[in-house]
Each structure stands twice: as C-alpha cells, then as structure tokens.
Amino acid sequence: MHKHLSPPPSSTPAPCRPGRFGGTPLLLGTLWALPLVGAPAPDQCHVYWGDVHGHTRLSDGKGTLDDYFTYARDVAKLDFVIVSDHDFGNGEPWWMPRENWTRTQAKADEYTTDGRFVALAGYEWTSQPKYWTEVGPDTPSERLFPGPPKHYNHKNVYFPAGVDHLLCAKDPAYMSPNLLAQAVAKLGGLIHNNHPDSTPEGEDQFAYDPAYSTVIANTELLPDTLQYQGKTHQVNGEQTVRGFLNRGGRTGFVAGTDSHEGKPAARTAVLAPELTRAAVFDALRHRRNYAVTNARILLDFRLNGHLLGEEFEIEGKPRLVAEVRGTDMLDEVALIRDGVILYSISPKARSTRLEYVDQSFEGTSYYYLRVIQADKDEHGNRSHAWSSPIWVKSAE
Template sequence: METSSDIEKYNFYFGIPHSHTCLSTGKGTPTEAFNYAKKKGIDFLIVTDHGGHLYRDKKSTSSKNSKWETLKNDADKFNNKTSKFLSLGGFELTSKNFGDFNVLNSNNIYKGKIKDFHKFTMWLKNQRNPIVCINHPHKYIEDFKYDSELDKFINFIEVGNGSPPFKYLNGEKYYYNLLDKGWHIGAINGQDNHRMNWGDTDNLTVVICKSLTKKDFYEALNCRRTYSSETRSLKLIFKANGKWMGSILAPSKKLNFEIYAEDKKNPIKKVQIISNGKKVIKEKSPKKKGKLKWDFSIPYKKNCWYVAKVIYKDDKMGISSAVFT
C-alpha cells in the first residue's frame, strides 16, 4: 500500500484549469497567456474561452481558421517549443438554468447554449474522452438533479473561482451539496482570468500524475486525481483502501484512510475529513507545523463520500477530490 512515498512516485502539478484571453472576453493572446503563466512558475494553463466567440468568429478577417482552431493550434505550438509546462485549450459554455460549464479534451466545440442536457450528453458521447467542469457555482446549482449518464462526464466543480484581491468565490458548500445528490465530482480551483494575470495569485488546482504530458494529465483528470489549493506549496495525499482521491471504492468491511499533508511554507492548523451532509467525521492537528501523516479506519458504509480539507492558520484551505463508496 502506497503512503507518503507517492510524493516521489508522482508529480504534483500546480496550475489553472479555467482562464480567458482576447479570443473571447479576456486580454492577451493564448500564446501571451501561456508565456505569462510559465514565467509565474506554474505548471499548466488551460485557456477556456467562451464557446460562442470561438465557433462564430475568426481570429481576423484574413484568417482561415476559427478562433477555436487558433486556440488549439497555439496550445500545440507552445507545447512543441516549451518543456516543463503544459498548455491546453478548452471552452466555456452557458446553460439555460444551471450556470456555466467548461469542456476539456473534446475534439470539437458545442455550438450554442446548453438548453437541453440530454442533447448535451449525446454530444459528449460522440467526443473522444471529454471532461466537464462546473464553473463558479451559485445557489441555482443546488437544483441540478443527478443524472447517471451525465455523471460519466461531469468530473469537477470549482470550489474556488477568481483572482484575489478581485472577486473570489468559495463554492465549497455547493461541492458537498452535489456530492450528497450522488454526483461523482472532484475539486478544482479556477482563476477565471479576464485580465493579464494568469498565475499572479496562489489559488490553484493541483493535478497528480506521473508526467506533464497530455496523456498523463488527462488520465489524472479522468480519475479526478486533483485537489484545490490556496497555496503554491501544499502536497496532499488522500487515499482510502489504497485508492486515490477521486476513486469509487469496491465494497469492503472497513475503510482504511491514508492522509499525508505537507506544506513547507505555510503552517497547517488542522486536517478534517468531511462526509455526507457536510459532517466533519474526523479532524487532526499536526505535531509539526508543516506536515501531517495520519492513518485511521472506519466501518464501510454504502453510498458515502469522503473529502479531506486542509485548514491553515491564516484560514486558507486545501480541498481534495472525494472518494466514494
């Protein structure tokens, strides 16, 4: 069974899964965004400009490519000439009743607003391996009813969105609400940049994978092996019965949890384990201010979820993707 040695076997990549450029409502070109983010010391940037701008418009009157094609091409070109950084393109969609969603790793773009989620699900089934994220959730998402087919594609919710000191949304309660409804979603944090400030702030998503390649990166996203962090230095392992955060667990007599939280720059106050109904079932404070290794067991129960939450002395947070029974 793997423990803190996973820090050596896997890499923890810090970056932004939700941002904008001049291709829609932001500033700067995708290439400028990728360059800026890399110089800020983060590991990846996903530009997710608004779909309505991407499929309707061309980059310029002389361009043969749509803005969607331009975004994908710019990301590929940047990856080809740059090492130790991953640049990707996706797009943001608006729905009629439930806010905005990002779509990653699709081979084409969904045209128009999501008015019919059945139609949207059928479109997703025709993509290669798409990943959908719920963006900046608000109260209306509480009415988002569970759908077993759509659940196969919606992998994440933003538990943090924005770029402090500008507007910053805490979506933690909506995360737990949707987990209670049965959605199998994980936690991410999106800066949702509309200014030329990609990576200026410390709220980031951490993706845990073997290498910074598209293949390994998207494999980690498909497995929900991510967590939200409000610092640049939190390394978090959260496993149950040897399975990583994001996993759906096989039935067993008990759940053996492994938690390893390490932050060399910011003192950790405590770590909580949160489950159904937002209930804190366990919590523990570290003896060393920057590190906590914690193993414990509880009886197995069906239809439960568990999240690890790291709370800092300055009230910053780290929130894991869930494990499910």
C-alpha cells in the same frame, strides 16, 4: 533508495508509473514504503500544478493567447494550463468565431512540450439566464433561447486532440448539460462545472444524467465565505458541491483563477505518471486531482491504499491515511464524510500525517480531505486545499 507502495488495487484508473518528467513525488509514495523486491518499478504518481480556467481578449479577458500561455509557463511556473474563453455572451462577438477556436487549438499545440509544459485548448460553455429571456436595455445581447430561463451556469469544455468546431451553448444541439455532455463524450472530451452557485435556480447546473459524471468529471471548488476588498461574501462554494455529492452526485474537485487579466496561477494539482497532455487528461478524467485556493499545499489522501477520485468496494472498515505538506502552519486538517466533518486535527505545524479507521462506517460513504493553512492572501483569505472525494461501498 528505491521504494514502492503496497500492490496497487485493481481499479479503473491506470496505475501510475514513475514520472519521467519531474513533478513532485506523492508523499505517501515514500512514507508507505516497502522494500523493493524484484519489482521493475515503484508505483508512483507525481504532482503537477495547473490552472483550469482563464480568459484572453478572444472573449472578455486581457492579452493574447501567447501572453496567457507564456505567463502560465514562465511567470506562474505552471506545469499545465487550460485556456477557456467564452463561447457565447459576455461581450462582442456574441459567438466565438470558428477561426478563434482553430487558433486556440493551434496555440495550445505550439506551447505544449512534453515534460516541460502542457497547454490545453478549452472554452467556457456560457449559459446564463440573463441571455435567456428579458434582456434589459442596458444589457444588449443576442438571446439564447425563448421560454423559462435555465440556470445552467458555465462549464469548461476541453479536448485531448483537435476538434473541428466548438459545441456552443447557443446551438440548440448543445443547449443543455445533457446534450453537451453527450456530444463531448463522443469526441473524447471533458467538462467541469464552473463557479457553482448556491441560488435555488443554480441547481440546474447539476441537473444532468448521473451517467455523464464520467464526462462532467470535476467541479470548481471555492470556500463557503470569501473576503474580498474588505467585505465578507457568502459564496457557499463547498456547501453547494457537497449538496450535489450528498444527493449521490459524483464529481472531483478542481479550481481555477478564472483570470481575466491573463494571469493564471496554480489552483489544481493532478496526480499523473508524467507530464504529457494525455497524462494530464487521464488524471482529470479519473478525478485524480485536488483543488487549492492559493498556496501549493501538497496532499496525499488514500483510502485502503486507493487514490483520491476512486470509487470501489471494500471489506471491513475504511482506513483513511493522509499526508499533508503545507507552505505555512496548518490550522486544520479535516476528514469529511458524507458532507460532515468526521475527524479533524489542528496540527499547528507545516506538515502532518493523519490516520483514521472509520469504525462507524455503515456500508456506503464518500470521504474527502480539507486543509486550511494560516497564511492569508491580500484580501485575508486563508489558503485551502480539498482532495477529490473517494467513494466506498461495503462488499458484504
């Protein structure tokens, strides 16, 4: 039976229409159902899975572009993938030669088939202090720039259509996040912050004009602690990103394997009406995406009917609704407001629904949903999922 949602709010992102190309329907799309009364189409996004970060032998990874895209499509069964070799550093050649960038774009086009698989050509803008100043005798490298080191970290850059040359971290014209964002915006591209780092110096990675949050739309998310080869590592991934949000920053959440073995996997879900490059790009631009660490957890998180990633005004108190379908027992589903857990449940079931009216809302807040599942990867990390935040302000 056809169902549709409550009337869509008037907001920036394009409304989602039914997916022509498969994908998983949004959970609340059916659970918030109203009878279809003469409407031509249900307003419905589908979930498509991808990886937004990975390398080939064009920089410091293994395998060719063909290997990467073939693995993503046929082995990992992804709907979309971004390839992101380093533009500078991390091995010879120190600059990505122009022909490699041209080849990356041509291969992404070759592998893209609407409705089946979308490949996006990107690169990893690589700026790190070790290339800035004193390079030890064991680290032979060209240098970035003289002067005090900047900790801009790495950012992935990608474009919906071909661009002539990449905007390299080694080029003075694109050496800072502001300069890069300005240039990428002109070309219609997008950027996300990679593997944010919680060192005090790592704040440089978020030191860009807030106006560029429409270009630097997302940030890769990791848990605060990670088990790796029997040791616990305090990476403070979520905490670092929360710090940026708490300072008024705007960013959606993505995740990537950063595979150097040519093995991309499902880490980012986008909500899009269809599987085309333009639709995936549009979802990422509007932060209609969420991040997972391992399992393909389905989550649908809305505030007063608005989708994740949105920013808008409301009258009255926010009504938050989440529907989660895990692949194992859900240990925790937490609603986070302004960096602090506002409400959480421990469903101990594979799926759950959470509904919460925030009576203590004081006029402006951001909210996101975090899910932790019981299953563990080979190092002992439980599966996580994080929705992009929703920002809301009182209209009164």
